[in-house]
Amino acid sequence: MGGEGRVVLVSNRTPAVFTPSSMEERRNLPVGGLVSCLRPFLEAQGGLWMGWDGNSDGYVDPVPTTVTEVEGISLASLSLSRDEVDGFYNIFSNRTLWPIFHSFPDKATFSHDSYRVYRSVNRKYAAALMDLLRPGDLVWVHDFHLFPLGLELRKLGWTGKIGFFLHIPFPPSEIFGIMPWARELLASLFDYDLIGLQTPKYLHDLKESLGHELGAEIDGDTARHRDRTVKVGSFPVGADAQAFQEMALSQVPSRVSRFLEELPNDRQLLLGVDRLDYTKGIVQRMQAIEQLLDDHPELRGHVTLVQISAPSRVTIPEYARERERLDSLVGRINGKFGEVHWLPIHTLHRPYSQQDLAQLYREADACLVTPLRDGMNLVAKEFVASQTSDPGVLVLSRFCGAAESMDDALMVNPYDFQETASAIYRALTMPRPERQRRWKALFEDVSGHTAHDWCYSFLSALDDA
Template sequence: MDTAEFVVVANRLPVDRVVGEHGEEIWRTSPGGLVAALEPVMQNVDGAWVGWAGQADLELEPFVEDGIRLIPIVLSEEEVAEYYEGFANDTIWPLYHDVIAPPQYHREWWDAYVTVNRRFAEAAAAVVAEHGTVWVHDYQLQLVPEMVRALRPDVTIGYFHHIPFPAHGLYAQLPWRDQVLRGLLGADVIGFQRAQDAVNFLTAVRRRLQHEVKGSIVTVPGESRSRPVLAKAFPISIDTSPYLELIEKPEVRARAAEIRESLGNPKRILLGVDRLDYTKGIRHRIKAYGELLAEGRLHVEDVTLIQVASPSRERVDAYVHLRDEIELAVSRINGDTDTMGHSAIRYLHQGFPREEMVALYLAADVMLVTALRDGMNLVAKEYIATRADNRGVLVLSEFTGAADELRRAVRVNPHDIEGLKDAIMAAVEMTPGEQGRRMRPLRKRVLEHDVNAWSSSFIKALAEVHARHA
């Protein structure tokens, strides 16, 4: 097998397998922030991407798609259930998101997590060139850095954590807490979305493993000599160029006008765009909006909320219950307030291509990002990128990574329903002048600190480690 200087390891490949109308196999670029973030990087290096193709028991040889060498990992049906739906998404995800839903701890799930992480690590170790670089991504693969180091001590290893890292009081609940910390410390550079996430991780390392921690550096003891590990925030961003191109297209602008027209040309359109997930605060947003209508502070003829909730983890019980709750709440509000010509909430349980999303962003006067806990939230940045006229208002939860950067947004605590209602009213009633004063610095931040700036800063940190190794 040909080796690669730069290897990305992520739970999913950057492409999805689709069967065409004549039964042929087609690979399409996956939606999602990680793929959008890394694709430009992979085009410019001698790289390979290790990941799962998204279907159980699908055995594929390595292949090249869109100029990127792809190394598929096979997962059995049982491993999908235990490693992915189980440990990753029913243990780690809720624990790391402040236990909004209770985490489940099952030893067989942990065993599957270890087995699958080893499979990813072995694939990466086999494909990376001598003294090359491996960049591991996210909570599904927290053990991979240590495993790759054991197999390939010559390589430089990075790890980026895309979701929050919890405070020690929560993290300490995890039965395998020390094993996960050691797994992560196999990396030379560990990146987090927020400075607080890095602090939480460093606190856990100091308290659980008693390693020396000075500033952002952990000293990891070794058999022959100790090894420094850098753990700090590298807030992720978006590739702004496709958004800037799409907002100039006449057909996209026409579609935005068509969306307003189809809703009865309300004075204000509010927009929520989320994966259907209990961390996103969709219930809180809908509750606040419903109360504003019930109290007469908003009127259905004047304001419409579009809520896009793309399907997510539909076999995990917590997500099934969440969908039922949200759809019941939407039905009640619409039943109480709709007229023949106007609907309070247009609820869309589906995903949309980027062109349609940009049209929605252009149509929306107010973007509601009310996550209860979110590593970053790239939707907030996507909305800002489309606001070339410096109009529009971002209502942003202070519990998102984006809140650290996007300081001129209308910040909210989504648990405070009265405060959330007041923030929505402030956004709806905001003057064009005030919108501009807020949006201009927001756009400057997003356009200057794009995905290329993010990846460059992380790769620069890795290169500095690599130079020390050489």
């Protein structure tokens, strides 16, 4: 990346303002996928990261409330009012855009009032950011919360490079076009210099929508609409493979150490790690476990699924209903098969640190990554990176971005309980040589396309756009 400017990241939220005293302390912090990909890069590179501070103070403040220096990063935190949080985040981002982009239009809410708040909050982000930008900065905007941010920055006079990356899937054009504001949102993308998506499939769907909704001309990696052009490309996100290798091999005690030590030697461990979200296929996964134990009674008492389902968007009705549905189903399955000293499913409704997860990944006989729809899903890559000489097996949904390159996983249709149950049984009974062969091929992919590689790939393309 050339030039004298900084890398400037903009996302819905900033990472927690916390300076760990050691690498061990850092690895014991829970982090989300976006932060785990971007924070190490920006700490090494230096730069600015702006986003909402996560609080609603009841006031409309047009400037960042704080700018804090943490580990070489300038964190600019923006405050939002309660009404802004509700319209921008709770309703339009999470009850309109999220279900549409994950191809669940029946779950979508369409509110013109919330759309107006969404646009006004994007203007607020732009106004705050303009006060912080310097000539030569590369601005990298992240995810669906901030589609129109590039447009708002241009209106305020920013002429420098702006890139946009969509972490979630882009839907087929007939689903995207359901939104009353589909054309406005697509047109705003032409104020960016580069648009990045996770996979070639999502890139194809974006191009199709640009052509269908706007009549845009598509020529390879360039889209043209009226007098404006934008570059588009696929930039698959990677995991920090080396960090997960190191954590998996470390002897540092964690919150899960005692649980793992107390597992009987004849007990096989299945693992699921997700946010609690209807797109993640957790309910369907439980139904597959029930099918597995119905089909293979010899496994009863000898296999346990640990399902981590970190709470997510708890004030949104769809998510509360998903929690109720999951808890009811798990209770029924545990009641059907459980014994005094054994339950088939353990659900843990809280986030875990990377250190905890790495140790669970290492010990799992199989990791079940079975979303109904997902942009990438870094759990699949973190699991592979954490394996040792006696590796577990990855059971992977065909409907997540990771499936595009992870051919040696056991691929499943998560809507098909029988197929998923059969794949889990195959994973539990797979001979070690086959497990090792599959893992080596998967690890070559994961270690060859890391989070650091992804950052440099996108920013280099933005610099050249």
